[in-house]
Amino acid sequence: MKSTLDCIPCFVSQALKIARLATPDERAHERILREALWRASKADLTQTPTRFGKGILRLVRDLTGQADPYLVIKEESNRLALALLPAWRERLRTATNPRLAAVRLAIAANVIDFGIKGDMTAEQIPEALESSFAGPFRGDADGFFAAAEGANDILFLADNAGELVFDRLLLELLPHEKVTVIVKGGPAINDALKADAAAAGLENWVKVMDTGCDGAGITLEDCSPEFQRRFSRADVIIAKGQANFESLDGCGRDIFFLLKVKCPVVARHIGRPVGSLVLHREWKK
Amino acid sequence: MKSTLDCIPCFVSQALKIARLATPDERAHERILREALWRASKADLTQTPTRFGKGILRLVRDLTGQADPYLVIKEESNRLALALLPAWRERLRTATNPRLAAVRLAIAANVIDFGIKGDMTAEQIPEALESSFAGPFRGDADGFFAAAEGANDILFLADNAGELVFDRLLLELLPHEKVTVIVKGGPAINDALKADAAAAGLENWVKVMDTGCDGAGITLEDCSPEFQRRFSRADVIIAKGQANFESLDGCGRDIFFLLKVKCPVVARHIGRPVGSLVLHREWKK
DSSP states (O other): OOHHHHHHHHHHHHHHHHHHHSOOOOHHEEEHHHHHHHHHTOOOSSSSSSHHHHHHHHHHHHHHOSSOHHHHHHHHHHHHHHHHHHHHHHHHHHHHHHHHHHHHHHHHHHHHHTTTOOOOOGGGGGHHHHHHHHSSSSSOOHHHHHHHHOOOOEEEEEOOOOHHHHHHHHHOOOOOOOOEEESSSSSOBBBBHHHHHHHHHHTTSEEEOOSSOOSSSOGGGGGOHHHHHHHHOOEEEEHHHHHHHHHTTTSSSSSEEEEEEOHHHHHHHSSSSSSOEEEEEEEOO | OOTTTTTHHHHHHHHHHHHHHHSSSSHHHHHHHHHHHHHHOEEEEEEEEHHHHHHHHHHHHHHHOOOOOOHHHHHHHHHHHHHHHHHHHHHHSSSHHHHHHHHHHHHGGGGOOTTTTTTGGGHHHHHHHHHHHHOEESSSSSHHHHHHHHHSSSSOOOOBBHHHHHHHHTTTTTTTGGEEEOOOOSOOBOOOOOHHHHTOOOOOSEEEEEEESSSOOGGGGSOHHHHHHHHHHOOEEEEEEEEHHHHTSSSSEEEEEEEOOOSSHHHHHHSSOTEEEEEEOOOOO
């Protein structure tokens, strides 16, 4: 998905937010914001929104020396999600349709995202998750499970720390011995890294591998050859979150995108309103 | 009031919004946005937010030839406000405290503002006005009326088209023969011009004069010498809306600001939460 003019104000806000997370130094905030504005003024809009975001993260790292501004937020998200997990596990177990509920929850948990608006505190997550779970859903959950059950090699492209804790409840309903969970190879906003997969209890239960690069979403040409190989050969690819959709939509592979629609640009692109839970199959074969 | 880093993403969004109002040409939107980003990257943050906004409006005018992108919106706001006026006049007449209700309404009507968020359509105004009127109020309305009643020369710095229709209900409770309503000298987002004062029925009832310049808010050094003279000599100055507060706060004159707090930057500055109705006296004598 290409960037649009509407993405630009969002890039600018994000730069300021990340700068403030990285350092309390206001002169650094101003330098980062001015540099982000200058870059945005020359931005190549044919690139994906995630690619621009990656540049901002690197800029912040280079100017502040802070490689992972979201580290504390990610750790807090993991703790909070783990505290909420038992109640949700029970709720899913007793749901009329546990599979559909698990899909909805995995998508809804995407609300644990400090990347886009950044106006939610960790304390607000339980209620936000509840209301997100109740949002309108569209997608073919049966088709999704059928495809996964017939597969030998499933790539699960994770999104955020914390969210990944709830993904486990979905993975438990899939042939998880065939699943490789893909996390990022380095800090990318609040995207899950290997440490977050470990915190979510996924290590020694499913395979966990990283992209070999540090951008949000999946920018294939930046990823390790090993990941690229796995990506091109997998039977089923499950991609969580908006950044994966932004970066992989139209890439030519058959992908199940599980995402909460968070901005008007993606809403227009995918044809569902902001706030929707979407299981969208990118089917180009 | 100086600009802050938080004002910058807002400037950028506003540039895109005004560009789209001015022309359907998407290449022009992109040119305007890129130019606004470049200017923002070099912006002097000691200038008021309204001054930056003025530059954007001029940029749009120069690049599109469209001098008044908000003309249709202003005309629609006037029509809608006039349609709502009789019911509100009756409501104020029968209010427990008609003066306080008139102050609240004049401030609440500031919600008819397409300048900041731009996400309200004309159809949404009646409900928005109702909810705005019900918002928390802080200010000394009695002190305000006492000052106005003791004055010989009252300047009423109007804000938006449409809003000005409701201002009339407040002006009717003031010694209006001593009031001069000040509108802008040229297009400034949806700020009221002389045509809007006429549409609101103010002509031939109070004096109407313009600032002699086309910026939102009041940037004194850009205004006509005649307005500057009136401004320096008036007994009482009443300034409606956030842009007037942003541009006149700290100017050294005794001013009654009547505004709805619309953004976190002003909220911090004035010490009242976003959404509040505020009658704030700038008292420096």
